[in-house]
Amino acid sequence: MDTETAGIIGASFFSFAISYLLVPYFNRFMRRAGIVGRDIMKAEKPVVADMGGPGVVSGFLMGVFFFIGLTILAPPRASGIVYILASLCTILIVTLVGVFDTLTGLMKAREGREGFEQYKKIGIPRWLYFFVPLPAAVPLMAVNAGVSRVTLPLVGRVELGIIYPLVLIPLAVLCCTNATNFLAGFNGLEAGMGAVLHLSLGAYAYATGHHNAAVLSFAFAAGLLAFLRYNWYPAKVFPGDLNYTIGATAACVAVIGNMEKFAILCFAPYVVEALLKAASRFEAESYGVLQPDGTVKPRDGRIRGLTHAAMSLGGFREWQVSLILIGLEAAVCASAFLVIRYV
Secondary structure, three states, X not given: OOHHHHHHHHHHHHHHHHHHHHHHHHHHXXXXXXXXXXXXXXXXXXXXXXXXXXXXXXXXXXXXHHHHHHHHHOOOOOOOHHHHHHHHHHHXXXXXXXXXXXXXXXXXXXXXXXHHHHHOEOOOOHHHHHHOOHHHHHXXXXXXXOOOEEEEOOOEEEEOOOHHHHHHHHHHHHHHXXXXXXXXXXXXXXXXXXXXXXXXXXHXXXXXXXXXXXXXXXXXXXXXXXXXXXXXXXXOEOOOOHHHHHHHHXXXXXHHOOOHHHHHHHOHHHHHHHHHHHHOOOOOOOOOXXXXXXXXXXXXXXXXXXXXXXXXXXXXXXXXHHHHHHHHHHHHHHHHXXXXXXX
């Protein structure tokens, strides 16, 4: 086994173990600090810790640091460590954006007194949140990560030059962070789909020899799987700030692994969700209304997101809707491996 492969395995192990141990401690802290939210698709509307990111990101960082240390100390020294460090800067900046988003949810002002409106905050304007992640792209731009040559249908290979770092990298970070934040709201949904996404990205990066990208995806997937233990139905903690980080990590992996096309294929469900949300001017919520028999249904019977589509397929409970969409992401990622050679 070569050093980088051992590092990836070790990083994944440390990420999982540390996240698994830290998440409960952070949960208790969040509850004591009042950083909580209501689980509105439960009959009793329980109070749940509302910031899952610190435990997962801490485990993820320790795992990646293990990889960096091992590859530096054990010859031959790995190349491209600077791209990992730039990616970590981007991921941490986006995590701060997510933390800020969650903390504004503690504001007392709400959109209404009944239904979902009593739980929806009036804080920073929604349009501003769409653009806040943009500065996080600067570290990747500064190290000129990725390859500026792309292959376009009917055109062939095109050299984008300075357009790639100045336009495409910020666009990737912006779109990915927002996309993974749109498809959310069900216990286990974000972490489950995110784990499938990153396991797929990691497998493709490893198969194509981009080990620096692979370690980011595998370590982050391991942290999400540990988090899923506490986020699965009935959830003891919400992802909160973690939603943005899932997309930011995927953007970094796609850029430093030169695998933009594969990442776009795996992001198909998130793209569809973004389009559906755009049709409602981003006002639609993914939540369902709890029925007397324990199933969940769209609020007004209209399909304004993939969760609404899944709920409309039959009488499903919350955890079953999550499983349907996690299965959809797994099918999409599996298909991406088959069609990437033809794209």
